[in-house]
Amino acid sequence: MTVRIVLVDDHGMFRSGVRAELAADPTIEVVGQAGDVDSAVAAVAEHRPDVVLLDVHLPGGLTRPGGREVLQRCAECLTAQPPVRFLALSVSDASEDVIAVIRAGARGYVTKTISGPDLARAIHRVHQGDAVFSPRLAGFVLDAFGAGTGEVAAVDDELDRLSSREREVMRLIARGYAYKEVAKELFISVKTVETHVSAVLRKLQLSNRYELTRWAADRRLL
Template sequence: MNSRAVKVFLVDDHNLFRSGVRAELGPHVTIVGDAGDVDGAIQGIETTKPDVVLLDVHLPGGGGLAVLQAIKERRPDVCFLALSASDAAEDVIRLIRAGARGYVTKTIATPDLLDAIARVHAGDAVFSPRLAGFVLDAFAGGLPAGTVADEELDRLTTREKEVLRHLARGYTYREIGTRLHVSVKTIETHASSVLRKLQLSNRHELTAWAAGRDLL
């Protein structure tokens, strides 16, 4: 595959770092844009339609998670590779549960970053060696029977699980009602019940919860 054909968008709040990444990656991939905050990133990604987004975790206006969640609802085909100074387990798991295809730290060498971009674009998952353990611990064995995650899912009725999947995929209450042949009011009731039973606050949290359990 011609790496220049891969369109990359860079999200980081440090202008000097963005300039350095542009200089390093520019001869090898097509940098279609960059942004330093959440709103600029969402708008830029929507406009440029990249294949891969290099995403920092900590950004003004809500963080990398807010960018990922907003774009995944609208453009599920975009691949996200976290590129961050943070190697905290909670940051890694949060981004992966929300749908990022990989997570590498800013200490990564340019050839390795190019390889990570290519692999993510091809559908692989990529992690810095130290971070892979966090992901394995969180997702090992698909969460075997008896874990907390299974107990949470078991609280839901069959219909609530159907509503959960549709909500997590971005359908509106009306669209879900049409698909399941019930009223919007019924869907609202099921949705409220799902959020209450799973102790979630909103649809973004629900989507991340479902993504982390391969329910999408």
């Protein structure tokens, strides 16, 4: 079964580059493209793709970052059956923007320097409903939940902190480990790693710790 994707990025050159790289994977089909917020919303509504590759910063729209607005305006697609899943793709280092897009419903975040095969893997992973965490996003998450300072949840489903296992997984991902390697490292299955990562994503989307701590400003010095 092929995965149908829509490519949203305001740089035509980058879109064609991604297309060319993804062409190597026969199970991925690019069905649509868009270059700004409005056309992205229209393209998602028209094609109903499996996965949308979404740039965090997009022109058009009323709010910033543009990627979040696309997600907000496509909110019903996120919960529809079958759902449209979003993978954020950006060069941006601004943690606020990346986290804003994740909180709006994206299932993961990768940087644009990602290799073609890695991107294809990430697309498949998102399509299966799993979360995709790049080292950078893992770093943002550890910062956001104060995990760097040793805060650990007492119970696993506490929303505002990571459990020690989740923290361990995030740390390994931040160190550059692939899911498979994380699993091997922690003597757990890849499926369990995916469960942990999805749990972290859920916490990231539901927790209000992000607003409470304004960590982006406060995290600078202990």
